[in-house]
Amino acid sequence: MFIYNSLTNKKEEFIPINKNKITMYVCGPTVYNYVHIGNMRPVITFDMVYKYFKYLGYDVTYASNFTDINYKITKAAIDNNVTEREIANKYIEAYLEDLTSYNCADIDYRPRVIDNLDNIFNFISKLIEKDYAYVVDGDVYFRVKKIKDYGILSNQNIEELESGARVEVDKKKEDALDFALWRSSSEGEVFDSPWGKGIPGWHTECVVMIDGIFNGKIDIHGGGIDLQFPHHENEIAQSMALHNHHLANYWMHNGHINVDGQKMSKSLNNFILARDFIKNYSSNVIKISMFKTHYRLPLNFTSDLLNEAINIDDKIRNVIKSANVYRNVNNLEFNANIKDDIFEKYMNDDFNTPNVISYLLELVKKLNELIRKNDNNLIDVASKILVICDVLGLKYNVDKWHKDDILLYNNWIDARNNKDFDKADLLRKKLIDKNIL
Ligand SMILES: [Zn+2]
Structure with missing residues (x-):
């Protein structure tokens, strides 16, 4: 199969490090508020990737973190007159509820920063020992210029970055591009470190968690395109410093979501909370809306798209319902292990879900014809639709009748x-x- 790799800027044949195993990591949320449907795009995208690898028979290990120590959480705690832990725990719980109602909560590890502080201290200490990091007034910074291919992921050269970074001059840093691994702080919940009280910088936690869970390079690192720079670039820089590799062989990035042509964001106030969306529509609808656009492209969310997705969801639901009647009345079973070459051909081409959705509609048409003819082959076609929907995380009721x-x-x-x-x-x-x- 072929995957577009942001590290090399091309579609590459996917070869896992271990033949039958796949390791993947996706940056998770900073837990200080409810997630909106734009935040659900990486979740839904990589859930599909995870489920597809499982369909192919791989033993997949998938991890995604919670950023539960962050100045945004401290601000929310102060604003609401509660502790940071209360904020973090509340929104972790809410996030997991959302993922369950969107049928994409299935994952192997969900590490939290609060449980990884000692590992973070060790990691930063090693960077200091190797002279890749330095301490100034209780802050620790990473020496970006020591990394020869810094900018590789976001396709920028160090000179361009340098001129861009000079705008925000921080006198503490040796160089404008250097980023904080540890920040001294006395506001809100702070932690004792070898360098004094403070909180860890955001870019370190993912590298530390990947080290802790996978103990080395992973196959796939994913996230939204907005994380490519500086977050992912800085993850790579730290991994290059300590391990001399790019942390993951394949870096995958999903595009952002626009609403009627404008980027969906909290600051623009044009977002829909995931938990509000699901009150009016099923999670199938948002997934179909997303999968109609390739994951790497920006997605323009409009009422037309929404209506189209509702229509497709209804078509699949109705035909599956009829097939389920046939199956129950004739005492037959769907085949959960059925494979489909056309589906695989599309998915193996960098997860081409728009083609998969078109193909699903062809199968729906075919199934309707077979149902009209009372043709037993309908069980196979229905099974294929169900297996494909399963990989896409679409849920349809196929209860066995009493x-x-x-x-x-x-x-x-x-x-x-x-x-x-x-x-x-x-x-x-x-x-x-x-x-x-
Ligand atoms: Zn990350």
């Missing part, structure tokens, strides 16, 4: 065939109430 329900259904068909319409209507209503029809 035998009483099968009886009820058969009675309805009999009543209809006998032209006993009053009885048929009554039974039909019962079946609808049970969500069978």
